[in-house]
Amino acid sequence: MATHSTLRNDLAERAKNITRRELQRYAESTKGSQAATARARKVMPMGVPSSFQYYDPHPIVVRSAQAAWMEDVDGNRYVDYDMGFGALFAGHMNPHVRAAIEEQLGHGTLYVTPCESNTEVAELLVQRYGLPMWRFTNSGTEATMDAIRVARGVTGREKIVKVEGGYHGHHDEVMISMKPALDLAGPADAPVGVPATAGITAAVLGDTVVVPYNDADALERALAANDVAAFIVEPVMENIGICLPQPGYLEAVREITRRHGTMLIFDEVKTGITAGWDGATGVLGVQPDLVCLAKSIGGGLPIGAFGGTRECMDEITTGRVLHLGTYNGNPLVMAAARAVPAPCAREVRRDR
Amino acid sequence: MIPAHTVQFGAKGCVTWTVDPVRNYRDYKTADADLAFAQWIHGINRGILLPPGLDEQWLISVMHTEEEALRYANVFEEFVDELTA
Numbered sequence: 247m248a249t250h251s252t253l254r255n256d257l258a259e260r261a262k263n264i265t266r267r268e269l270q271r272y273a274e275s276t277k278g279s280q281a282a283t284a285r286a287r288k289v290m291p292m293g294v295p296s297s298f299q300y301y302d303p304h305p306i307v308v309r310s311a312q313a314a315w316m317e318d319v320d321g322n323r324y325v326d327y328d329m330g331f332g333a334l335f336a337g338h339m340n341p342h343v344r345a346a347i348e349e350q351l352g353h354g355t356l357y358v359t360p361c362e363s364n365t366e367v368a369e370l371l372v373q374r375y376g377l378p379m380w381r382f383t384n385s386g387t388e389a390t391m392d393a394i395r396v397a398r399g400v401t402g403r404e405k406i407v408k409v410e411g412g413y414h415g416h417h418d419e420v421m422i423s424m425k426p427a428l429d430l431a432g433p434a435d436a437p438v439g440v441p442a443t444a445g446i447t448a449a450v451l452g453d454t455v456v457v458p459y460n461d462a463d464a465l466e467r468a469l470a471a472n473d474v475a476a477f478i479v480e481p482v483m484e485n486i487g488i489c490l491p492q493p494g495y496l497e498a499v500r501e502i503t504r505r506h507g508t509m510l511i512f513d514e515v516k517t518g519i520t521a522g523w524d525g526a527t528g529v530l531g532v533q534p535d536l537v538c539l540a541k542s543i544g545g546g547l548p549i550g551a552f553g554g555t556r557e558c559m560d561e562i563t564t565g566r567v568l569h570l571g572t573y574n575g576n577p578l579v580m581a582a583a584r585a586v587p588a589p590c591a592r593e594v595r596r597d598r
Numbered sequence: 599m600i601p602a603h604t605v606q607f608g609a610k611g612c613v614t615w616t617v618d619p620v621r622n623y624r625d626y627k628t629a630d631a632d633l634a635f636a637q638w639i640h641g642i643n644r645g646i647l648l649p650p651g652l653d654e655q656w657l658i659s660v661m662h663t664e665e666e667a668l669r670y671a672n673v674f675e676e677f678v679d680e681l682t683a
Contacts, residue, residue: 257600260681261636268639275643301650306642313661316647324647325666327656331649335609337661411623425623434624459622486626487612488605488655490619520657521608529608593609593660 269303278319282307298331311338332484333541335520336586343545346585347578355578363580370587371553374524375537379559382575383550386515386540387415390478392569393536393552394419397476397509399567400558407468407477407508409459410437413485414478414513414538418446423456424485435464459483460491462498469506476509476536481526484516496532503535509558510534515550518542519586523594545586547579600678601630610655613637613674626652633681640677646670 273280283304286293292300299305306318314337316326326338336343368380383389394406406419410431414420423431424442432438437456455474457464465477481496483489503510512534517526519542527537535558540550553559561567573579601617614620615630629652638650646669648656658667 254601257681258632260683261633264640264677264680265632265636268636268643271643272639306647314659314663314666322645324642324645325662325669326647327658327670328647328649328654329657329659331654332610332657335657335659337659340661409623411626423623428624428627434622458624461622482607484607484610484655485653486620486623487614487629487652488607488610489621489626490605490607492621516610517608520610526607589660 272303275322276304276306276318276320279307280304282319313337313339330546331541332516332520333544334546335518335542336545336589338546340545340586340589342585342589343582346581347547350578350581353577356573356576358572360575361577361580363577363584364575367551367575367580367583370584371539371543371551375527375553376524376533377537377553378556379563380551380553381559381562381569382580383540383552383571384548384573384579385415385550386513386538387417387550388571389515389538389540389550389552390414390420390511390513391417393511393538393554394476394478396536396552396554396558396561396567396569397511399561401475401507401509403473403475403508405453405455405474407455407457407465407474409479409483410456411459411486411489412478412480412483412513414480415515418450419454420478421446422451422454434458435461436467459489460495462495462502465499466502469502469508472506474506474508476511477503478511478513480513480516481530481532482517482521491530496530500532500534509536511536511538513538515540519590519594523591543583543586544579545582547582549579549583600633600681602633609659610657612655615652636681637674637677640680641670641673644673644676646673 283293294300308316309319310317314325316324371380410423413424421442422439426440430440439451439454439456455468457468514525514537518539522529536554538552562569602613602615605612615633616628620626634652
């Protein structure tokens with residue numbers, strides 16, 4: 247009878263053989279992508295516009311997408327299950343979204359003065375998330391950056407806490423312990439913050455405390471001194487596959503953060519409408535102080551948003567916290583955001 | 599037994615290459631990256647476009663037909679059959 251380790255070795259050997267054969271096949275079928283990447287490398291680091299878009303042996307280079315399909319420069323067709331890292335719950339060029347974009351193109355793409363669709367989209371987010379005030383950004387990164395600034399403003403505190411392995415965009419204070427090497431990361435129940443990139447200052451590193459996900463006791467210890475502005479967390483972690491909260495964890499997080507005067511920020515950039523009409527917040531039934539959205543609310547156009555309690559968002563109303571951005575709430579993106587819910591609602595509304 | 603299981607939340611799901619559910623980052627670090635890569639490269643050569651590696655999820659959009667949604671499952675089954683033959 248084979249032992250456990252023998253079986254694992256057999257699987258590893260077969261996986262190695264499959265990989266060897268398939269790499270050869272990939273090289274032969276994606277020669278156009280390979281050439282395009284080689285050309286791109288001369289003018290862009292790694293040949294890609296975002297380092298997330300590079301993967302070995304080389305990325306496929308895409309020329310078109312429609313509905314659930316993408317086609318690369320070699321003419322290979324793929325069913326897309328990546329869907330823009332989850333941004334395309336409405337699908338590639340959903341007809342509702344496309345019609346809205348085309349209609350808006352006839353009326354301009356950038357006003358830098360408000361349009362009525364700003365309010366319409368914000369009103370929809372109020373209904374869906376139960377938070378009374380919203381602002382728009384251009385990405386999830388901006389949404390988490392601004393939400394953290396609001397939390398610091400309302401609490402008058404500087405430190406934040408994040409989860410080890412959590413991704414909240416690419417601004418300095420959350421690019422810590424995204425995927426740390428374990429030999430640098432310290433003990434599992436009290437992780438050490440590890441910069442994910444060069445360029446993070448010691449001051450920023452010192453202001454970001456890292457805790458394990460699904461460990462309410464560790465959060466309690468991190469907040470004990472009542473000096474933490476915000477705990478930012480994905481209610482369902484989606485940077486390490488999908489990591490579900492253990493029963494009672496998010497409820498404990500809510501109670502602990504409230505007791506210590508720490509703002510609870512739910513990063514729903516990746517969950518959002520893919521989780522349900524009212525996001526993971528509604529599905530899991532725990533209400534944070536601030537919610538960050540992006541990706542799927544824009545139907546494939548760049549958008550972010552953050553919403554909060556009146557106490558939090560009054561920081562912006564009073565001007566104590568500045569929230570700015572030339573392209574925030576631009577009418578083209580708003581047209582798409584206004585069009586996304588209709589084709590999605592039938593799939594995600596629990597009350598339908 | 600293959601060290602893998604699936605996790606789903608809403609319209610997203612993933613294959614996690616561990617025997618036991620992942621509760622945090624340290625659990626995630628025990629996943630088998632070689633099996634994950636073998637499955638990814640096997641899939642992309644058969645028209646299944648997924649993010650490579652261990653991090654991301656599949657998303658079934660409102661525009662995937664049932665046949666398109668199931669295509670990944672069928673190709674994954676082919677992979678597992680070869681892996682365990």
